[in-house]
Amino acid sequence: DERGRPYKVTRNGRLYFHPAGPALTDVWNVPFLSTVSRERVxxxxxxxLALLERIVLASSNPGDLVADFFCGSGTTLVAAQRLGRKWMGCDVSERAVKLARRRMAEARSAYQMTLWASKTGPSVQHSP
Structure with missing residues (x-):
């Protein structure tokens, strides 16, 4: 398919297509982020982002809640937003929270985000 996943095989000189589309494999060909990637923050x-989009697509449906309790730079949240999922993210790093908030603003998230300090550090939460 367009993502490079196999859905056809050749055996004994004959071509066979998987009726349900691309077969799932345990190897995902997702390019790493280079130091000059536009996506890098x-x-x-x-x-x-392609990796997290694939994970979100495989493990949730549109409208589901995706929670990332170690959200770091917010890539999972961006993937969830782009794929029509509700999301919630947390992190103890103030730098990570600020970065995730910025990325969600750039992704044009219309949802309210709250930043607060707790005993374990700052967190960011999505309020659906």
Whole structure:
């Protein structure tokens, strides 16, 4: 398919198509974030948006709540927003919270976000 997932095989010279579309594999070909990637926000453990979109698509339906309790730079939240899911994110790092808030504002999230300090550190929460 367009994402590089196999849905057809050739056996004994004959071509067979999987009736349900691309077969799931345990290898995902998702490019890493290069140092000059437009997506990069200079957060140490940032994951590619394509990876998180694939995970969100595979594990939820539109309108479901996606929770990321170690949201870091907010990539999971951006993926959930783009795919029509509700989301909630938390992190103890003030830097991560500010970065996630900025990314959600850039993703044009219409949802209210609250920033507060707790005993364990700042958090960001989505209020549906």
């Amino acid at each position: 200079n957060y140490p453990s940032q994951k590619p």
